[in-house]
Amino acid sequence: MRGYLLVEEPGPWGPGAVPATRLGGELTDRLRQVAAERGVRLLLVRRPSAAGRDPDGPRRLFFADVRRGRSAVLTRTARLEELAAAAAADTGWSVHRDPLLLVCTHGRKDWCCALRGRPVVDALAALVPEQVWECSHLGGDRFAATVLTLPDGAVHGRVQPQDAPALVAAVGSGRLLPSLLRGRSCDAMVVQAAEGHVRLLDDLDELEAVRPRAAVRGEDGRWVVDLQVRGAPVRVHLREGTAPAHQLTCSAASAQRARTWELERVER
Structure with missing residues (x-):
């Protein structure tokens, strides 16, 4: 996988790998098209705490390149009606320097992800709240809780809440947890x-x-x-x-x- 387009959607999320949401079918299809044109995968993200979600406010977007030697994350904000144009634009992005930790909590796709993912989200957010996001379907639901880290594109599986300190420390110092590693998604x-x-x-x-x-x-x-x-x-x-x-x-x-x-x- 070359990378990811992350679009903030406070939820709720419906079924499907790219779920039906309040974004509506037309906008969702356009975002899928933008992701396909960029050669990346579309994921929806939301803040771990409901208190941090504003369905009427500006949405965060991230564009992550996870290829070896090119890994980087860009970010910007846009209002709902501007999302597709902002995602497709080549200008207006800024470099996002901190790692991102995305935990699949997409319970309408597979309830294991919500059941096992949300306690891991809480444990990670207690340590690095600004770096943690819930995300839609990553794949490999049987490995829940699954955590994708960016920009390295590494995926860890069967993560438990007690693994949060070790995972945060590893990500912050350019390391992985071999016992939980599923692989780097660029490979x-x-x-x-x-x-x-x-x-x-x-x-x-x-x-x-x-x-x-x-x-x-x-x-x-x-x-x-x-x-x-x-x-x-x-x-x-x-x-x-x-x-x-x-x-x-x-x-x-x-x-x-x-x-x-x-x-x-x-x-x-």
Whole structure:
């Protein structure tokens, strides 16, 4: 994923990955179009506390580039009737220097996200209130609570409220939490999996300690992923498979099989 367009919508949010809201269908479609033209994903965001939400006031917008070597966040404000034009404009943005922590709380998409996400929002907001936002569907609801950090594009899953201090400290110092890391959203799934395995093996928490070089698919679902780990070449051999069928999310109507990435070996 190249990046994200974040649009403040105080809520409530309806079902759907980009939910129906008081923005209305026409404006939502236009924002989807702007995000597609920019090559990024549209997310709705809102302040953790209802006291900080003003449905009639100016809305915050963020444009985040999460590509390695280009990561940055720009921001601006606009009134409701100006949202689409502001999102599409190339001028009028300013650099946002503090990290953003987005927690999926989109309960109408999957109620696990609201049930598990909101306590994490509260724990994070108690530490860095200006950096924390609730967000709409991120994907991977079975990993709730899920936290996307910007501008690095890292996604942590199964985050608990007690993890908040460690996560805030890590994000503030250019690090990750390997035990909770799902991957950096700028990378392909197989690269995320390879990086995750290596980080766990070597207990690597520095954000830029691992850089992908290539990924090649072989036979029988096997992959070879070349990484640079602290400047040294590392080759990761994975086998793509599926887990036994089970209910992947709280709202799932039937059992499904999730993709897996089994580590076969690491060559250094």
